[in-house]
Structures are given as structure tokens and as C-alpha cells.
Amino acid sequence: MPVAFFWRKAIAGATLALAAAACQSNPETAETNAATTAAASPLTAGTWRGVLATQDQQIPFLFDVATDDGQPTVTLRNGEERLKLDEITTAGDSTTIKLGVFDAALVVRAAGEGKLTGAWVKYDAGKPYRVPLTAEKGAQPLFPVMADQKVLSFDGTWKVSFKDDTGNTYPAVGVFTQTPAGVTGTFLTTTGDYRYLSGQADGNQLMLSTFDGSHGFLFTGRQPGSTTPDNATRLEGDFYSGLTGHETWTAVKDANAKLPDASALTGMKSGQKKLDFSFPGIEGGTVSITDPKYKGKVVVVQLLGSWCPNCMDETNFLAPWYAQNKQRGVEIIGLGYERASDDEATAKRKLTKMKQRLNVGYDLALAGTADKDAAGQTLPQVQKVLAFPTIIFIDKKGEVRKIHTGFSGPGTGQYYAQQNAEFNKTMDQLLAE
Structure with a gap:
């Protein structure tokens, strides 16, 4: 993963009072409180659609709630990936869902029947990092699409160039699979990939997202100009990451697109053959x-x-x-x-x-x-x-x-x-x- 995204400066903004309270303590605090506070979790079994609201965008993701030995579990769904979260505690009206190995959590409370409100909180960001979150129970598409609209094909391999807000660029390869059910795929870069992406095609628009607990990504793409062709051949779009990360990207269809050899990007200094640490x-x-x-x-x-x-x-x-x-x-x-x-x-x-x-x-x-x-x-x-x-x-x-x-x-x-x-x-x- 390009390290730039791990070191975006988080900005503190006004968010839900619940989220602010959640970020004032480590997740272990909520766990301790839960041991002395009896409360019912707002998580009920079924499929939920969550939405992270950031940078005037919505990053959607799906998750399943189930019960294991009488305790709720949450499973994040990104394409074929399933990430099970089983560290869940409830204190008062607040439920904290720890996000696997990452020092982060979803902190939520009920907002009506089958609805949640709260925040995605990262405890190790160095500065307050809270992204408002809502969720609704029930089978729903990841992205809403327009009915009766001609959909272009984005299927295949793409030669991609990303540009950050400072003007720096880096190469990537996009690989997408499109079916009537939606679009899945990812972007490969010289430093890693953007993991399991899934979403929808809508007319000449492509929408992909992922949420793995450490990162919330949204990719939007579109074929410029006419929507007449059945297959898109050029794309331009935006990449949003968490609170502040933003890049633009362009792509051309290229079945032979590839990255530089990952084993040729760095090596040992002249005269050095062994590590010493x-x-x-x-x-x-x-x-x-x-x-x-x-x-x-x-x-x-x-x-x-x-x-x-x-x-x-x-x-x-x-x-x-x-x-x-x-x-x-x-x-x-x-x-x-x-x-x-x-x-x-x-x-x-x-x-x-x-x-x-x-x-x-x-x-x-x-x-x-x-x-x-x-x-x-x-x-x-x-x-x-x-x-x-x-x-x-x-x-x-x-x-x-x-x-x-x-x-x-x-x-x-x-x-x-x-x-x-x-x-x-x-x-x-x-x-x-």
C-alpha cells in the first residue's frame, strides 16, 4: 500500500458526540466498563449496509451480524473477503466493535429499529481520527444504481496512473471483473494493492469501495465523453481514503499492462552483502x-x-x-x-x-x-x-x-x-x- 496514505494528516472536526467520547479512551476502557454495565447490544442478526461519511463522500460497506456462543459477531464483507470481528462489548447505549488486529473500532448505538449511528475511530493515528458512520439492516446493494440505464463494460485489465494532491504520480494496474451482480477487482501498485474492491457500474460510471478496519477506500471512475460504446476504453476518476486522503486517476484499457519488477526496485548498497541488526x-x-x-x-x-x-x-x-x-x-x-x-x-x-x-x-x-x-x-x-x-x-x-x-x-x-x-x-x- 502506498505509504502516503498511512501518513495523511488527520484533521479534527465536529462529529457525533458518541464518536468524540469513544476517541477519548483506548478500546480496553470500554471493555472494562462493559464488565460492570449490563446492556443490550443494538446489533441484531442479519446483513447490514454501513456508510462512512467523509470528504463530502459516502464510503459504503457490507457486514453480517451473527451469534457465536451467545455473543454477537460481525463479519466485514469485501468482495470474496470475509473479516470476522469477535471482540465486541456494550456499555450503556454504546457498543464497541474492535477491528481485528488494528488499533481501531466501530463505536455505535441504536438510531431506531434496524439502524445504527456512530463512528469509525482510529486510536493510533496520533491525532483525533473519527469518521461518522451510519448503518441500516437489510439486504441492499452496495451502491444504488439508476434503473433502465445502459451500462458500459469495465471488465478487463487497465494501465493506470494515480496523481496525489501535490502533483506526484505513480503507476498502477487495474483488474476488474464485471457481472450482472456488480464489479469486483483491485488496483496493483509497486508498493502493494488496494485489496478487495467491490461495487457497481452505472451507465458510464464505475463505483468501488472497501473497508477492512484500517482503511476505508472509495474509487469513482467514469468514461469521459460519449456513453455509446459497449466497452469503456478510457477512464478518469477520484480516489478517496479515510478523513483526508485524495488522489485522481486516469486509465486506458491495456491487456498487457504490468508493473516494474518488484525484485528490482531496491537492493543492497555498493559493497554490502549482509544485514547487521x-x-x-x-x-x-x-x-x-x-x-x-x-x-x-x-x-x-x-x-x-x-x-x-x-x-x-x-x-x-x-x-x-x-x-x-x-x-x-x-x-x-x-x-x-x-x-x-x-x-x-x-x-x-x-x-x-x-x-x-x-x-x-x-x-x-x-x-x-x-x-x-x-x-x-x-x-x-x-x-x-x-x-x-x-x-x-x-x-x-x-x-x-x-x-x-x-x-x-x-x-x-x-x-x-x-x-x-x-x-x-x-x-x-x-x-x-
Whole structure:
């Protein structure tokens, strides 16, 4: 994921009183209060449509409410993705839904039968971060569409260019699948993908959104000019992210569109072949690349952050891979780069939660803050850190053989499969040496 979006400056604005109260305390506070306050949750079983109101836009998302052992659970739905949320507490008229591994929550209360109001709250943003939220129960389309309107086809692969509000541009590839039920797909960039997007086509308009707990994204696109063709060939649109993130984008249909080689974007500095680091482990002690545990083994060093959805996608691949392959003489070290607002204890707590929820069996250490330049300073042998996540492949001699920038998650389909096949090919080659 382009790091620019992780570091947009949040602006404080007047929002719901409920949201303001929610942001004054850590989610653990609500959990403590809930232990002494008996209250009924406003969440009732069924499908709900939520809407985040930000930047004069509406970012819609769907979620299901169910009951597990007498307790409500919420499952976010993004295309084929299902994200189950089971840390839910109610105190008074306020219900807090913790958003998985992320230090964020939905804080809601009833607003009439089958309706909710509240906010999406991020506790680690450094400044107040509250996005007003409403939700309504009942099967509904993600985006409303006009009836009896000719719909263009946006299906296929697109060569895309994004431009931020400062004029900086970066390349991307859009991949969309369109059916009568709607449009799904994603955008791939050199630093990661925008995960599972879903939405609708309406005339010459394309509307896509996602909400994974850490990010709320809205993409709007349109074919300029005539709506006569059956297939769109050019697009222009806007990309809204959370409170303040905004970019524009243009695209042309191109079945051969591709990104630069992710393994050629950065490397080691001239004359450098080995990493040299020692960081505090999240379970005590230190984790050093020179530890005897790693000597003579193939080692994968993963740069990640618990705040980063692409990093969670990569970890969901690496954790089971390590469990199945560690006996082959391979180790993985996860280096965590957390929010600048976190103290060491808080950062370790977040990484520990991630380790537990994703069943991570390899070593994790706290390496620094979630800033590319700062991360580069913690690994001075590397030319530069371009993205979270990044993977560094080290051979049995302790020498760096390849650095892979970014990660294409399961929402990218064939690109995800190709990337993981390349990972396995690299590991097989290094293990065979």
C-alpha cells in the first residue's frame, strides 16, 4: 500500500458526540466498563449496509451480524473477503466493535429499529481520527444504481496512473471483473494493492469501495465523453481514503499492462552483502541476524507493521508457509515498524496481538517506526525501504540475494498466485544450494 496514505494528516472536526467520547479512551476502557454495565447490544442478526461519511463522500460497506456462543459477531464483507470481528462489548447505549488486529473500532448505538449511528475511530493515528458512520439492516446493494440505464463494460485489465494532491504520480494496474451482480477487482501498485474492491457500474460510471478496519477506500471512475460504446476504453476518476486522503486517476484499457519488477526496485548498497541488526523481541530478549539460530539457514526478513493490511495479507501467507516448511532449514524474522505515536510497550502489544490472531510461529521484533526513511536507517546496508511490506531473502552464507518490495494480496487473483509461485521458486533455489 502506498505509504502516503498511512501518513495523511488527520484533521479534527465536529462529529457525533458518541464518536468524540469513544476517541477519548483506548478500546480496553470500554471493555472494562462493559464488565460492570449490563446492556443490550443494538446489533441484531442479519446483513447490514454501513456508510462512512467523509470528504463530502459516502464510503459504503457490507457486514453480517451473527451469534457465536451467545455473543454477537460481525463479519466485514469485501468482495470474496470475509473479516470476522469477535471482540465486541456494550456499555450503556454504546457498543464497541474492535477491528481485528488494528488499533481501531466501530463505536455505535441504536438510531431506531434496524439502524445504527456512530463512528469509525482510529486510536493510533496520533491525532483525533473519527469518521461518522451510519448503518441500516437489510439486504441492499452496495451502491444504488439508476434503473433502465445502459451500462458500459469495465471488465478487463487497465494501465493506470494515480496523481496525489501535490502533483506526484505513480503507476498502477487495474483488474476488474464485471457481472450482472456488480464489479469486483483491485488496483496493483509497486508498493502493494488496494485489496478487495467491490461495487457497481452505472451507465458510464464505475463505483468501488472497501473497508477492512484500517482503511476505508472509495474509487469513482467514469468514461469521459460519449456513453455509446459497449466497452469503456478510457477512464478518469477520484480516489478517496479515510478523513483526508485524495488522489485522481486516469486509465486506458491495456491487456498487457504490468508493473516494474518488484525484485528490482531496491537492493543492497555498493559493497554490502549482509544485514547487521539486533532489535528487541516482542517476547523479551533480542533478535539478531547473527544469532546462532539462523546460522547456515535460509532466512526471510519481513518488514511489516500491524497497522498495514497488505502486511497482514503477506503474514497470512508466510505464517502457514513457515509452519509447513521450517523443518527444511528455513527461518523467518518479522521486523515490526509501528506508529510513531506508540511507546515500546504499546507497539509490542500490537505486534503480539497480531502474532496471536494470525498464528505466527516465527520470530517478531520491534525495529522502529512506520516511516520508510526511518526504516531505512535501521537497516543501513539496504539502499532504501520503499514500502511496507518488504521481504529480504538471505542465503545460507548470510548474504542477501533478493529484496522484494510490496505484496500483491489474494484480492489480485492471478497476480497473487504468480507472486507466491515465485516466492516458492526462490526458496527452493536457496534451500538447494
